[in-house]
Amino acid sequence: MPDIILHHYDLSPFFEKIRLALGYKGLAWTSVVVDAVPPRPALDALTGGYRRVPVLQMGADICCHTEVIFRALERVEPTPTLYPAGEGIAKALSLGWNRATWKPAIGVLVTHIGEHLPEEYLRDRKEHYLGYDISRDAMAPMLPAHLQQMSAQIDWLASMLRQNGDDLTGPALGAADLTCHHSIRLLRANAGAEAIDAQLHIAPEVVAWMDRIAAIGHGTKTDMTPGDAVALAKAATPADPGLGDNDPSGLSLRTTVSVTPNDNARVPVTGTLVGADAQEVVIAVENAEAGKLHVHFPRAGFDTLAADTTARTAA
Ligand SMILES: N[C@@H](CCC(=O)N[C@@H](CS)C(=O)NCC(=O)O)C(=O)O
Numbered sequence: 001m002p003d004i005i006l007h008h009y010d011l012s013p014f015f016e017k018i019r020l021a022l023g024y025k026g027l028a029w030t031s032v033v034v035d036a037v038p039p040r041p042a043l044d045a046l047t048g049g050y051r052r053v054p055v056l057q058m059g060a061d062i063c064c065h066t067e068v069i070f071r072a073l074e075r076v077e078p079t080p081t082l083y084p085a086g087e088g089i090a091k092a093l094s095l096g097w098n099r100a101t102w103k104p105a106i107g108v109l110v111t112h113i114g115e116h117l118p119e120e121y122l123r124d125r126k127e128h129y130l131g132y133d134i135s136r137d138a139m140a141p142m143l144p145a146h147l148q149q150m151s152a153q154i155d156w157l158a159s160m161l162r163q164n165g166d167d168l169t170g171p172a173l174g175a176a177d178l179t180c181h182h183s184i185r186l187l188r189a190n191a192g193a194e195a196i197d198a199q200l201h202i203a204p205e206v207v208a209w210m211d212r213i214a215a216i217g218h219g220t221k222t223d224m225t226p227g228d229a230v231a232l233a234k235a236a237t238p239a240d241p242g243l244g245d246n247d248p249s250g251l252s253l254r255t256t257v258s259v260t261p262n263d264n265a266r267v268p269v270t271g272t273l274v275g276a277d278a279q280e281v282v283i284a285v286e287n288a289e290a291g292k293l294h295v296h297f298p299r300a301g302f303d304t305l306a307a308d309t310t311a312r313t314a315a
Helices: 013-024 041-047 066-076 087-116 119-129 136-164 175-191 193-199 204-214 226-235 307-314
Strands: 005-008 028-033 055-058 061-064 220-223 256-261 269-276 280-287 291-298 302-306
Touching: 005 013, 005 226, 013 066, 013 175, 028 226, 041 055, 041 061, 041 226, 055 066, 055 226, 061 066, 066 087, 066 175, 066 291, 087 136, 087 175, 087 193, 136 204, 175 193, 175 204, 226 291, 256 280, 256 307, 269 291, 291 302, 302 307
Parallel strands: 005 028, 028 220, 061 291
Antiparallel strands: 005 055, 055 061, 256 269, 256 302, 269 280, 280 291
C-alpha cells in the first residue's frame, strides 16, 4: 500500500473528518502541513490548482475533496466500512449537511473567536475564496439566523440517533457521522462545549454521540515537508483508476476536461480524462515539479466539462 499523505492545516474542520476516518480504519498516515492562506506552490503542483484542503496523496494519485478521499480510503482498507448503510445515504446526507451548515457554523464561530482570525486570512476568504466577509463584525447581524439553522440541522441528527441507535444511519458508525460531527466539533472545541451545547440546544443524544466519535482518535501519524511530498509524487507512477469509460454524461476517455467545484473557489483544474463513473472523475495532469499525476474528484458538487465547452461557457 502506498503511504497515505494528508495535506492540511490544523484549523481546517474538514481535516478532522479525515483524521477520524484514518483512526477508525486503524491506518498509519503522513501529515504535510500547508499554509492556511495561499500561495501553496507544492500543493498546486500536486492538484493542478484545486484550491481547497484537505487533499490526500498516495504516490502520484491525488484525491481532492473529503468525499473522494473517503472513497480512496475505502479501497485501501475496506474494513471497517465507512458506508455501513450504503454509500448513497452517507453521501447525500454529507453533501446536504456541509452546504447547509458551513456558513452558519462559521457565523456562530466568529462571534466567539473572531478577534483571533488574522486580517490576511479574512481578506483572502473574502476576495479569493468565498466572496463575502466572515469577520465577526460582518457576520454578527446574521447570528440569530445562523443559530436557527444550526439548531434545526442538529435537531435532525438527534432524531436520527433516537431512531437508529448509536450512529446516524445505523447499524454502525460511518461517513455521515464523521461529516456531521466535524462542524459541531469545530464550535465546541473553539468556543467551549458547554457554551455551544446551551446556545444551540444540543440534545444529550447528540452530545453522547459526539463523545463516542471523538474517542476514535486519529491513527498513527508521521510528518513530511511539502517539498518531499512533491518529490515522492514525481518518483511514483499513477495507479490505474479502475473506473473504466463510464461517464454517465458521455465524456470519452482522453478528452481534455476541466473540473470545477460548483460552490466556493470555482477554479477549474484541466487535464485528460482517464477514468469516470457516476461518483468519481480522474484526470491526468502533468507538470515539471510533480511529474505525471492522476487527480481524483467527486462528481456531486463538481462540474466536469469538455475543455471546449468550458471555453464556450466562459465566453
Ligand atoms: N467540501 C470540501 C470542503 C473543504 C473545505 O471547505 N476546506 C476549507 C478548509 S476547512 C478550505 O479549503 N478553505 C479554503 C482554503 O483553505 O484555501 C471537502 O469536503 O473537502
